[in-house]
Amino acid sequence: MTTEAGTWMAAEIAEQPRVLADLARRAGEFREVAERLERSRPRFVLFAARGSSDNAALYGKYLVEVLLGLPAGLVSPSTTTLYRAEPDLTDVALIAVSQSGGSPDLVEVTEQAAKRGAFTVAVTNTPDSPLGAAAQHTLDIGAGVERAVAATKTYTATLLALHLLLAGGGAAVDRIGELAQSCLDENADRIGAVAQRLRFADQVVTTARGYSLATAQEAALKLAETSYLVTRAYSGADLLHGPIAAVGQETAVLAVTGTGPGGAAMAEPLARLAQQGAEVLRVGAGDDAQLRIPDLPEELSPVVEALPLQRLAWALATARGYDPDRPAGLRKVTETR
Helix, strand or coil, rough: CCCCCHHHHHHHHCHHHHEEEEEEECCHHHHHHHHHHHCEEEEEEEEECCCHHHHHHHHHHHHHHHCCCCCEEEEEEHHHHHCCCCCCCCEEEEEEEEEHHHHHHHHHHHHHHHHCEEECCCCCCCCHHHHHHHHEEEECCCCCCCCCCCCCCHHHHHHHHHHHHCCCHHHHHHHHHHHHHHHHHHHHHHHHHHCCCCCCCCEEEEEEEEHHHHHHHHHHHHHHHHCCEEEEEEHHHHCCHHHHCCCCCCEEEEEEECCCCHCCCCCHHHHHHHCCEEEEEEEEECCCCCCCCCCCCCCCCCCHHHHHHHHHHHHHHHCCCCCCCCCCCCCCCCCCC
């Protein structure tokens, strides 16, 4: 079967308001696992993930450290799969995040973690996968089949699933479907203009602080894998310590400025970028943003921040003559060990 370039990715981006609304209605399923996680009294939370799921795990790390007050980290699967390390994971929670649930390294990490005393949870779009079988508890993000190689609806559904597990619900979560739709609608006429400004860029930098750093990293990944752009993501703090020297008038910068402390902390990096003469395109709340995001609690904002950036990646790829449904050399399942 053949499709017009980008048809699947475009359709899956558009599905997200419905997917998110459906997921929010299943908050009770996540609450049950959250209560079991709380009863296990973990002293530390580890995340295991690859690709876009790794960016979602970074978001989860912020939720754990800020809202639960626990230390959190991202595992290096090769310490288990290649080096056969056997750390003591007693009283540790391991949350494995995978759209496909088929990555052999994540399955092995989860199996070994359970043997070493960890409380294991799989967050996946494929609950009957090997990862789902390996984990003690499995949460289905319910995004449905995703045919485009570049993850879109599975990414945002994973973010919301992690929020439901680690932060719970709330009024904004209950409205997440309509908020996602309004975000897509408001930016519909803006995407083309931003894509044209980036069409001939040789280098793109994405940057953010706090919860939104996951958005910056995911945007960089989407632009790299669909438009083959040399794209780097930096924390706004890290950008000031060296990399900003390489940013100039030929560099396009996508700056994600969420609400709350993370957004406020971007003031200095934005000022320095302006001094360097870089073309800065801001993604955030407010009339001065090129891509606008609804005013949401900071810890929930990344769920919708990704939407216009996904659509931008699609528009830029098609404008440059690429098919974002089938990025060269990529597969849907990461099979590394």
